[in-house]
Amino acid sequence: MKKKLYILTGAGMSAESGIKTFRDSDGLWEEYDVMTVASIDGWNKNPPLVLQFYNERRKQLETAQPNDGHKGLAELEKQFEVHIITQNVDNLHERGGSSNVVHLHGELTKVTSCADPSYVIDIGYKEIQWGDKCPKGSQLRPFIVWFGEAVPVFYEASQMVRDADAFAVIGTSLNVYPAAGLIDYVPSNVPIYLIDPNDVPSPSNRKVEYIKEKASDGVKILTQKLLNQFKIKV
Numbered sequence: 001m002k003k004k005l006y007i008l009t010g011a012g013m014s015a016e017s018g019i020k021t022f023r024d025s026d027g028l029w030e031e032y033d034v035m036t037v038a039s040i041d042g043w044n045k046n047p048p049l050v051l052q053f054y055n056e057r058r059k060q061l062e063t064a065q066p067n068d069g070h071k072g073l074a075e076l077e078k079q080f081e082v083h084i085i086t087q088n089v090d091n092l093h094e095r096g097g098s099s100n101v102v103h104l105h106g107e108l109t110k111v112t113s114c115a116d117p118s119y120v121i122d123i124g125y126k127e128i129q130w131g132d133k134c135p136k137g138s139q140l141r142p143f144i145v146w147f148g149e150a151v152p153v154f155y156e157a158s159q160m161v162r163d164a165d166a167f168a169v170i171g172t173s174l175n176v177y178p179a180a181g182l183i184d185y186v187p188s189n190v191p192i193y194l195i196d197p198n199d200v201p202s203p204s205n206r207k208v209e210y211i212k213e214k215a216s217d218g219v220k221i222l223t224q225k226l227l228n229q230f231k232i233k234v
Contacts, residue, residue: 003165003230005080007073008182010087012171012196013215016067017092019060040148043141048130054142055127058108061090062125069170069215070096076223079232080166085157087172087179089144102157104179110143154178158185166229168193168222169208171215173200191229193222 011019036042037053074097076082083100084093089108093101111128113119115138132140145151158181161167167186173196174180183206186192194200195211195218202208209225211218227234 002079002081004083004163005076005166005168005226006083006085006161006164006186007168007170008085008087008172008179009093009170009215010172010179012198013069013086014064014067014088014090014092015171016069016214016216017064017090019064019088019090019092035147038144038146040146043146047139047141050142051128051130054108054144057089058125058127061092061108064090064092066092066096067216069219070098072216072219072223074098076226079227079234083160085160085179085182102153102160104145104151104153104157106142106144108142108144111140112143113138114141151178154182157182161185162187164190166191166193166226168195170195170218172196173198193225195219195222 032053036046037050043050070092073082073084073093077099082098083102084098085102085104086093087104089103089106091107091109109124110120110122113134113136116134116136119134119136120143128140128142130139134140161182162185164186167183167190169183169192172179174183183192192206192208193211194208195213195215197212197214211221213221226232
């Protein structure tokens with residue numbers, strides 16, 4: 001039976017694919033204030049602006065390609081039962097070949113209804129405009145969990161990681177909650193690896209092995225460490 005590997009990924013996972021983040025020095029924050037376009041308050045104040053922002057993100061995603069980090073995680077499925085829990089709203093994990101992906105913060109290529117959260121459809125890379133409505137007559141909005149909203153799938157994710165044989169964190173500052181709290185649900189005897197080129201504060205209650213690299217190189221190093229950890233020959 002394959003060992004269960006759970007991986008939490010953040011914006012740094014997709015940075016090498018050209019997906020801008022809010023926190024990088026040349027990131028989205030220079031163009032937009034995060035609370036203006038990525039919060040429920042921002043949506044309520046100016047929905048056309050928020051729709052435009054996500055239309056631009058969708059257009060950017062259409063031309064982006066999975067990087068070697070995404071592909072490397074998909075390759076790990078040959079030796080491990082891999083479950084990816086991502087804070088990212090892009091679809092690069094799926095396009096990179098990963099089979100099991102949980103999106104904590106929603107998906108950029110989907111929309112939902114303001115009045116009916118159960119109405120979710122895949123629109124690919126199309127634009128949505130103010131006035132586009134669901135069959136019940138309510139405005140369509142991005143299928144995104146914004147600041148100020150609950151994270152519906154967090155409980156599911158927190159229960160999933162309790163079964164981990166190994167846990168890795170890639171490209172996230174562990175500053176955004178509740179996602180950062182997932183590490184607290186990982187069993188205490190399970191090895192934890194953290195891949196990030198930047199200094200990331202270590203959880204005070206857990207021993208973490210750091211791999212100070214970008215995602216593409218870090219995943220290669222992680223792969224070798226995991227194979228050695230579990231004495232798997234390839």
